[in-house]
Amino acid sequence: MFQQILRPIQAQHTSTSPSLAQTMNLLHLTTDELRQQIEGALAQNPALEVIESLPHCPACNRPVACKGLCGVCAARQEAQTIVFTSPLEYAGKSRGATRDPYGEIEAPEAEEIPGLAVHLLRQISPELEKADRAIAAHLLTALDEDGLLQTSPGEIAAYFHIPLSRVEAVRRLIQRATPLGCGSRTSQEALLSQCEHFSSLPPAVTACLEHLEWLGQEKFAAIAQQNGFSTPEIESAARFIRQNLNPYPARAWWGQATRQVTYQTPDVIFQPLERNGRVALVVEIFLPYAGQLRINPLYRQVNQDGEWRADLEQARQLIKSLRHRQTAFEMLLARLAALQRDFILHGENHLRPLTRARLAEDLLFHESTISRAVAAKTAQLPNGHIIPLSRFFEKNRSVRSALKTLVAEETRPLSDDELAAALTQLGYPVARRTIAKYRSMEGILPASQRKHTTLRVP
DNA sequence: CTATGGCACGGATT
DNA sequence: AATCCGTGCCATAG
Numbered sequence: 001m002f003q004q005i006l007r008p009i010q011a012q013h014t015s016t017s018p019s020l021a022q023t024m025n026l027l028h029l030t031t032d033e034l035r036q037q038i039e040g041a042l043a044q045n046p047a048l049e050v051i052e053s054l055p056h057c058p059a060c061n062r063p064v065a066c067k068g069l070c071g072v073c074a075a076r077q078e079a080q081t082i083v084f085t086s087p088l089e090y091a092g093k094s095r096g097a098t099r100d101p102y103g104e105i106e107a108p109e110a111e112e113i114p115g116l117a118v119h120l121l122r123q124i125s126p127e128l129e130k131a132d133r134a135i136a137a138h139l140l141t142a143l144d145e146d147g148l149l150q151t152s153p154g155e156i157a158a159y160f161h162i163p164l165s166r167v168e169a170v171r172r173l174i175q176r177a178t179p180l181g182c183g184s185r186t187s188q189e190a191l192l193s194q195c196e197h198f199s200s201l202p203p204a205v206t207a208c209l210e211h212l213e214w215l216g217q218e219k220f221a222a223i224a225q226q227n228g229f230s231t232p233e234i235e236s237a238a239r240f241i242r243q244n245l246n247p248y249p250a251r252a253w254w255g256q257a258t259r260q261v262t263y264q265t266p267d268v269i270f271q272p273l274e275r276n277g278r279v280a281l282v283v284e285i286f287l288p289y290a291g292q293l294r295i296n297p298l299y300r301q302v303n304q305d306g307e308w309r310a311d312l313e314q315a316r317q318l319i320k321s322l323r324h325r326q327t328a329f330e331m332l333l334a335r336l337a338a339l340q341r342d343f344i345l346h347g348e349n350h351l352r353p354l355t356r357a358r359l360a361e362d363l364l365f366h367e368s369t370i371s372r373a374v375a376a377k378t379a380q381l382p383n384g385h386i387i388p389l390s391r392f393f394e395k396n397r398s399v400r401s402a403l404k405t406l407v408a409e410e411t412r413p414l415s416d417d418e419l420a421a422a423l424t425q426l427g428y429p430v431a432r433r434t435i436a437k438y439r440s441m442e443g444i445l446p447a448s449q450r451k452h453t454t455l456r457v458p
Numbered sequence: 459c460t461a462t463g464g465c466a467c468g469g470a471t472t
Numbered sequence: 473a474a475t476c477c478g479t480g481c482c483a484t485a486g
Contacts, residue, residue, distance in 0.1 A: 355470090355471070355472090356471075356472065357471075357472085367471095367472075368472075370472090371471095371472055375472095393471095395477090396477080396478090415460085415461060415462090416461070416462070417460090417461080430478080430479095431478070431479050431480080432461095432462095432479090433462090433463090433478075433479055433480070433481095434477090434478055434479065436461095436462060436463065437463095437477090437478080437479095439462095440463085446461075446462060446463090447461075447462090448461075448462090448486075
């Protein structure tokens, strides 16, 4: 306790971290970034201290940032939408754990979440010769966000003046680590290397992989003919590939045009909570720190002393901005949850068009405030997907999903013009050219190549 | 001739 | 001020 205040105050520390000086607006930071900032501040500013204990929800004993019931318990009582805040450490434990808000949260390991390269390196390092470390590092930094290798192994071999086989050996190691197939040069190679991990494969799989072009276009008959398989065999192989293999190893969900990587903690979690027929939406926001941040009371008493005044001011400022960030964020999410309730609970097609400006008007915030708050933050939906908050504002998303279902249910391949007409009919007036764009975004092939495969049975 | 993708422009959004 | 998005025009492929 006293060490805090007696700790020698270094003279240099007038030049405290520049980041701290401009903490007026913390809204643009993600929870993780904010945690780092706060840790920095705690280390440098003796006027700040953390009280470890947080208030607990009297009903269920979950830690909550403010007094009162936690969101889950509160939701049991009344409201439709409940926003509450819990500390990040706790968040770490609840991450990936059971979705049942009633149940106790079992805590899986709350380990740090590394980037892709680190993640891979940790796995292969036991098998890696010391001499090959540089090669591995080189390879790993050349991976793109999908986990595919951007440089050719030959170049790397030349760079290190070593035989190609050595580079390839390291590359094999990387391909065998999870996510499987990283470090491949192409999607095809990635798929093939993933195959090695299945003890038995449908026989037609390799044939399919040799004709990725056709596979993408669903020209199953063509592949069948070329390789002496029957079309159903190829179809089942294709299904197997879709379900078990991933052409972009590091991309979490493909098939959707989403590029979300799984190794991240969301800043917010949405959970539905059902109670006698009604569904309340519980919004859990994570606090960046585990305790309550406050100004060291001893400091407050001696604050007349000019020398310490700077620290004190700074600490006050930080706490104030923090509180501001927190309330603003809560208001924002409460509103957002209310407006986009259906989207959160029932998926993409229920996304309502919404602009940041409109939300700003509702909440009497400046619109740039909203922009900052939304940027770079992520939310976890009830279905487990982690999406950027900015998706709540994508006006075209519902049109796109309408388009998807339209194509899925068409009886004959519709041309873009026809699709445009159909969508206009449904209340989405869009130009023909726009359909083309959406199609490519969703990975839907042009009408001419959409052979009508009648596999809609179940 | 029809369907589609590329380029680029203007208006809205951030 | 910078960026994103829908759309029109035109070239090209089938």
